[in-house]
Amino acid sequence: MLREAFEYLTTPCPPLARRFGYLSEMVALGARHRRQGRAWAPHVAACHRFVEQAMEWATPGGRALIAGSGLLIEIPLERLTARFDEVVLVDMLHSRAVRRRAAALPNVRLVEMDVSGALAPLAASLDSRGPLPTGFVAPMLEGAPFRFALSCNLLSQLPLLPLEAVERRAPKIPAADRMAFALRMVHGHLRWLTAIAEHAALFTDIDASWIHGGTVSEVEDSTWGLALPAPDMSWLWDIAPAPEQDRRHDLRHSVGGWFDLRSVTSAFPPC
Template sequence: MLAEALGWLLTPAPWWARRRGLVGEQMALLARHRRCRAAWAPHLAACRAFLAEAASNGATDGGTGGSTVAVLGSGALLDVPLDPLAAAYGRVLLVDAVHPWRARWRAARHRGRVRLIHHDLASGLPEAAHGADLVLSVNLLSRLPDPGAHLAALADSRAAALVSDVELIESQGDVELARRDLLAGCDLALTAPRGWTWKLAPAPELYPDRDLSLRVVAGWVSRTSRRAAR
């Protein structure tokens, strides 16, 4: 709790992010990661591998300075492979309401090629992301009030790839107790999709005898997503 409180006090953030509790959310996320590091490791590795692959496939200039990748929901960069992104693109835009010091230190190592953008992604994509050669949406969609609008914005980008949790699963040992759709039936319409399970809160993190897991999907956002979202 002390580390979370200090993080809340020392993390730079716009006033609206503090007022809405988004700084506290980031500190709580980092604290849970510390407690559940082993359980989260496969999910974070899968995210980084997919995003690095997407960056490699979408790069056009080999990082010589003429291309831009925008990462939406970059947060503390737990799930974002910043070094491969910076190697493949001339500019990397990290977009989120809060950029913890962990992300700021890593960004600073890239000597101006990485830009931090404070933006409320619930209101849409920032202006800078509209001109990006590749847009990456990272574990963000289920937290937005209108996932369909976000998908439509991604589909209007030059190229976009997405990682998102889609279902919450409650289990006890090997027995599934409940499953809930987190996207209200929204059709992702992804190209070359893949998926895995993220053990978000293994017992006794939230419950003494139950695990909470997320089903995660990743893939390229197709133009069909624009039609499906409307």
């Protein structure tokens, strides 16, 4: 607990990230990884294999963008820096450990931003008690297009903390409006990735299973109703074995990875 408190108090954090709980989420994720490192190891290894194969689809050199770089648990950073001239790590905030690791690699750059473009409009809507925003767009990064872009376990997570803020501040907003807002976020994220890079890839959790005594008792969709094609790679992630999140149930995620994001977005309806 002391380590987590120190990290929370000393990590540089933009006001918008703090307001929506991204700092707390980052600290909690790091603590869970330290507790469940052995359970997470196969997932981490699978992520690294996927990233190493995905980046082979892009021509070496140029710039690479990693969206949702987080604590770099799932990212083989040194392999990326060896293949591309510059690697840009994008997230809402970066921990001190990530900053130290990036500082040791001369071709790594850190960018703190909301890749969805939704948080500032949402904050304004919640403050004014207005409807959920509809016209938000993801910001373009200086120097785009990139040679390669990768979204790292981010797609399913994008709407979670914003919708928690909606539940706290505007609980009367209809469920249909919330789902429409979530879908705009995830659709926009995928289109943004394909727009800023010559080649884009993605891995994300697809569903979450609650397991008791080896039997699946409940499965929850994690993709907000997106009609995704079959992934190029898939694996399981034992993210919270009992009693990590539930005293009696294990929590396991199914994860999918797609090497060519345009094969995913080509089936989407127009905006």
